[in-house]
Amino acid sequence: MSLAQPLDADPAPPAPTFESTDPATGAVVDVFPVHDVAAVGAAVERARTAAARWAALGFDGRRRRLAAYRGHLARRMHELADLVHRENGKPRADALLEITLAVDHLAWAGAHARKVLGPRRVSPGLLAANHAASVEYQPVGVVGVIGPWNYPVFTPMGSIAYALAAGNAVVFKPSEHTPAVGSWLAAAWRAAVPDVADVVQVVTGFGETGAALCRAGVGKLAFTGSAPTGRRVMAACAETLTPVLMELGGKDAMIVDDDADVAAAADAAVWGAMSNAGQTCIGIERVYATERVYDAFVAQVEAQVRDLRPGSDDAAAYGPMTMPTQADVVRRHVADAVAAGGRVLTGGTVDGRYVTPTVLLDVPETSAAVCEETFGPTITITRVRDAEEALERTNANAHGLAGAVFSRSRARAMDLARRMRTGMTSVNSVLTFASVPALPFGGVGESGFGRIHGADGLKEFTRAKAITRQRLPLPVDLMSFRRPAAAADTLARVMGLVHGRHR
């Protein structure tokens, strides 16, 4: 039998590809393969082999290599920011800010992994007093990361940095709208950490590529994106009982209390709502201002918004909507708000992919602009009786990602922050929690579950391992068929004396 190919055999069809484009100009940024089930499986297998070597390096070996990676990124921040600007559309300055934050998280994760995850002695308790007991947090192997396009560096890095520091390899599926940034991050790893280059792999494509990653037998799937896709990801992961982390959308509110610094609150609300063209999961989309400050707050917002201009030049406040469908959502929400009796204070117009800064007043709580994630440079401002009513309305939304409270009273603000049904709250600022690496990041309700960042974020990518070690044998071993017949009664008497007195 000949092994030679017959001359007329069809060559293997070329892998399908897709283009990533500049949202401002439509120019092609680059062309990428659509990775299929086999290609995703192969990437996960390569990562699995690399994961064993990565885990064996220990905390110190990994910390050194993570430092090399962050050094590599830090020296090329402008190059990466330029790519983010071209592929996502945001101003270079915002891209730089995003990259800086990601680098800082990489530093924290690498520096704290041993302390948070390393073996720790715990009290063995009364029943196992002759044993030593310890807990440690072991890597899950390969972590699949599926990311969105709105913060194409910071958002996936919240999973990637912490998963790597915890001893895992990563297979990353960036959004189909930002594959160039995702591929750049993976190539940067290969260049900076060549001895374990396969620890970070990237696969590109659309939803099917992401679904293939969910079914590829990864140890955990970290998903960041919309709630509808999150449900599909969970369903696919359920087939193999693959655990999931869900970082989903938000409808974040700001509460402006009677005693707030109104100018500062307006400044923060405008930045929180409009920066990144409002395409921020933790962006401010609703403001509830008390009767006492409402008029002054609206006047301040109107004055500040007047100077904002979208564009793709370096002086623009924010860029185009990354995809045309996002502009459609804004159009729909504004129209729905107006039809329901809302008033457009400023903006409300969409020119191609550019949305003018839009402030909506008197919008009913049942309107899409108040209930659903808009993801555009828009904000609703609603007059409320007091901060309690503001909190009630804030918490009535199905999402629960983050929010902000403005008040000069520390006790009052902290009380409102604690009772806000969200994973994160900033007092007298917006979005600050995202820049504190030690703080966990994640939501409740429709905003998802699980946490990235901080000690919780490191633990998210591990499994807890409990070990007991017998230090000395006891004359009576309760977990043996050779125990005396009366041993259980004696134990029950002792425990009765210790615990029975509590009523």
Ligand code: NAD
């Ligand atoms: P999306 O849900 O459309 O897509 C997210 C990712 O999922 C993409 O990579 C996409 O290719 C992939 N995907 C699509 N279908 C899939 C499937 N069936 N199986 C597996 N993967 C699939 O979200 P988006 O438009 O890219 O991102 C915007 C959303 O992300 C907003 O709702 C925003 O609030 C949210 N977000 C949340 C956070 C957070 O940390 N909570 C951060 C950034 C963005």
